[in-house]
Amino acid sequence: MNTPTPAPASTHLDVAMLHELAAAHGIGTSFSGWDQQQRDVDPETLVKILAALGVPADTQDRLEAALAEAELAPWRRMLPPAVVSRAGADTLVPVHVRHGEHVRLWIEAEDGGKHHPVQRDIWVEPRIVDGVLTGRATFGLPRDLPLGWHTLHAVSGDTRARATLVVVPQQLSTAQPLERQRGWGLAAQLYSVRSKRSWGIGDFADLADLAALGGGRGADFVLVNPLHAAEPVPPVTPSPYSPSTRRFFNPLYLRIEAVPELAYLKPKKRERLAKLAKRARRLNKNADMLDRDSAYAAKLEALELLYEVRRSPARQAAFEAFRAEQGSGLADFALWCALREELGPEDPFWQDPAAGPGSARARELRGRLDGRIGFHCWLQWLCDEQLEAAQRSARAAGMRLGVVHDLAVGADLASADAWTLRPVLAPGVSVGAPPDMYNQQGQNWSQPPWHPQRLAEAGYAPFRDMLSTVLRHAGGVRVDHVLGLFRLWWVPEGNTPDHGAYVYYDHDALVGILALEAQRAGAIVVGEDLGTVEPWVRGYLAERGILGTSILWFENDGDGPLPPERYRTLCLASVNTHDLPPTAGYLAGEHVSLRQRLGLLNRALEDEQAQHEESLAAFLDLVRRRGLLPQETGSASGADGGLPEQEVIEALHRLLAQSPSVLLQVSLVDAVGERRAQNQPGTRDEYPNWQVPLGDAAGRPVLLEDLAGDARFDSLLAAVRDGLHQRS
Incomplete structure (x- = not known):
């Protein structure tokens, strides 16, 4: 028994x-x-x-x-909450009505046209639902529906229903030109890339200049960290992966001198702005740590002066058109910014479920804070203008893609998204990661996840709006932790990160919508698919035209380093990642010693070091066997008679170029000799994550003006170009 x-x-x-x-x-x-x-x-x-x-x-x-x-x-719904169909596919839609009653379906297309699904002869046994005998009719969608966002209507007697219908590409085609001609580009943490004109933090104008420098040397793109907005006033969260919203941008990156209204600022205010600029530019000399809060405070004061300048009729019309186009999403975000300034983060208002953007209290506050709401809308308009200018500069410099943005996994629990998107987020849980070999306690990222059902019931509009804004002036987007479109590790409130579970999403819908918005923008999509990922996921993404990610140090097949010829074709390949030290630091094993100092190792330091040295030796042996380095002994960093560090780094990039991957990435930190990591996963205050300015091997600040004549910068970029040329 x-x-x-x-x-x-x-x-x-x-x-x-x-x-x-x-x-x-x-x-x-x-x-x-x-x-x-x-x-x-x-x-x-x-x-x-x-x-x-x-x-x-x-x-x-x-x-x-x-x-x-x-x-x-499902039987209680006349129509599904949303339908996502691949173009040309045979898609069936179940419709539930009182058994025996006639039902009529039609599609109102995005372009105003009408289409009519055809009922299929598929019998499903009716059932009693809340005392009513309910049947299911099955309709097939027309195969020739155009790509886009449509509305599905159903009528049966006095009952009506509608649902969002999204027709998405079978495959995103934007990466196909890269299969014919491979490309390469730079990757940089924009906040760390300063110039003499920066106000202590890299900005959108610096991005344009970096793109021009790279494009002039043959680069096809510049990939930057997430540029999502943080808190509206200092102090701000350093991590770009823990933003206040993923839809809008961070005014911290605005170049004040690029705002047209500066030309019409009155003399006394201009004098004040000049003092702010002089003081902020002193921050460019900081070699150890960035000071976001001081930089942002200075910029906000300057921006408030500029907001008071009367705009020309043409400028005012453009601003109003931007506000209208961005609609309620921008209005709600600007309201959150104004309220956050007034109430602070701890006010009970934020926890009140009845105090959302559409509540009576919020409507009253909109009227009282109208001027401040306008200011925050204006900041987003400026971000939009300066991002457009950066992308224009990138393309003018010869880049095929230009700026590639980074999309974070989520927004902070106390964020604008957590407040404005509350109806489609899951309460009482946050996103994280189970234990892995680099963080053996697991991770809690303190970000509320999408509620799968409620997101579908919203017709996936919040997801669409976020993507369309990020892709608006971009040649591509990197999706951090792309596995989150398939499943996310949910950590309940009060649990440690290792006590969570995976919650699965409709990946066909989410990946399809991502492909649709990228296709419309003419942008590529790169999925960060590192870590524990089932092989079928990588195959699925490739089938949908989405590039994967390969990091040299992680490419092993069990017998040692994977030969570069066996790398994936539809892939963005690089030597390192921002979650590891720059290559110079990695060669020296600094990631191991750092994790030991921070108490993140679950085994002896000697064991971790031995494993790293064994792995590193295997990679360098492969490099030598390929004739990319001489057969010499000694440490990789150049000590004890070893090879020069720069020579090893260039050889590793030449090895990477032997892969078939359609895109190669060169980290700016590797091109200048930086050794310090930008981020140590699993830490908050223990390490200055996302606060390390760009520096050289000696820790001295490197400014954009220094790059133009930097022999190390030019040499690494030339090595990548030569490697690609030899491979092709």
């Missing part, structure tokens, strides 16, 4: 039923760790995550009721 699995004492739940309910809501009940060992998610975590999805299952009665509801829920 089979003995039923006993319910855990803490919850008294039937575990088999709990697992069934979790699966019905897309929650994984187990996961494979970085060591390939399968681990079960504990029942308490599953109950918490179900609660975040709005599914109470903390008692056996509630669990059984939730299971019954999960089965009936």
Whole structure:
């Protein structure tokens, strides 16, 4: 006789039923760790995550009721919450109506045209739903529907319904020219890339200049960190991967002197602005750590002076057109900025579910804060103008792609997105990562995830709006942790990061919408698919025309370094990543010693160092066997008779160029000899993450003006160009 699995004492739940309910809501009940060992998610975590999805299952009665509801829920809807169809595909749409009643469907296309689905002869047994015998009719969508955002309508008797219908490309085609002619580009943390004209922080004009420098040397793109907006006033969060919104941009990056209204500033105010500039430019001399707060405070004061300048009729019309085009999303974000300035982050207002952007309180505040709301809308307009100018400069310099943006995984729990998008976010949980070989305690990124069902019910509009804004003046976008379009590691409030679970998303819908918006923008998409990723995911992304990511140090096949010829073709390949030290620091093993100092190792320092040295030796042996370095002994960094550090770094990039990957990335830090890491995953205050200015091997500041005559910069870029030429 089979003995039923006993319910855990803490919850008294039937575990088999709990697992069934979790699966019905897309929650994984187990996961494979970085060591390939399968681990079960504990029942308490599953109950918490179900609660975040709005599914109470903390008692056996509630669990059984939730299971019954999960089965009936689709039948209660006349139409699905949203339909995402690939162009030319045979897509079926279920329609639920009173059994035996006629139903009519039509599609109102984005361009105003009408299309009519055809009912298919597919029998589905009717069922009783809330006392009503309900049937399911199945319709096939026309295969010739144009790409875009359409509306699906249904009418049956007095009952009407509508749903968003999105037709997406089978495959994003924007990377196809790169398969015919490979390319390369620079990667930089923009805030760290300063010039003599910067106000202590790299800005949009610096981005334009960096693109011009790279384009003049044959580069096709410049990839930057996420430029998402942070807090509206200092202090601001240093991490660009923990923004206040992923839709709008950070005014910290504005070049004050590029604002046209500066020309009409009155003398006394101009004098004040000049003093602010002089003081802020002194920050460019900081070699150890950036001072975002001082730079932003100075810029905000200058921007407030410029906002008071009366705009010309043409400028005013352009500003008003921008506000109208961006609609309620911009208005709500600007309201959040104005409120955050007034209330601060700790006010109970932010936790009140009834105090969202559409509430009566918010409507009253909109009127009172109208002037400040206008200011924050104006800042976004300036960001839009200066980003457009940067992309224009990049293309004028010969770049085929130009600026490639980076899209963060999410926004902070106390962010604008957390407030304005509350209806489509899951409460009581945050996104993170399970333990891995580089952070063996797991990670909690303190970011609320999309609620899968509610996002679909919103017709995926928040996702679309975010993408269209990021891609507006871009040649591409890198999607950080692209696996998040498939699944995200949810960590319930009060749990440690290792006690979470994966929640799965409709990846066909999310990836399809990403491809649609990129196709419309003429932009490529790069998915950061590092870490524990199932092989089928990489194949799926390639099938959809989305590039993957290869990092030299991570490319192993079990027997040692993967020969570059076996790298993926549809890929952005680079030697390093911002979560590791620059290559000079990596060669010296500084990532190991740093993790030891911060208490992030779960085994002896000697073991970690030995593993690193063994791995490094294998890569350098491959480089030597390819004839890219002489057969010499000694350390990679040049000590004890070893090879010069710069020579090793260039050889590694030449090795990378032997791959078939369509894009190669050169990190700016590698081109100037920087050794310090920008970020140490799993830390907050223990390390100055995202606050390290661009410097040379000796830690001296490197400004944009220095790059034009920098022999090391030119030599590495030439090595990449030569390597690509030899491979082709």
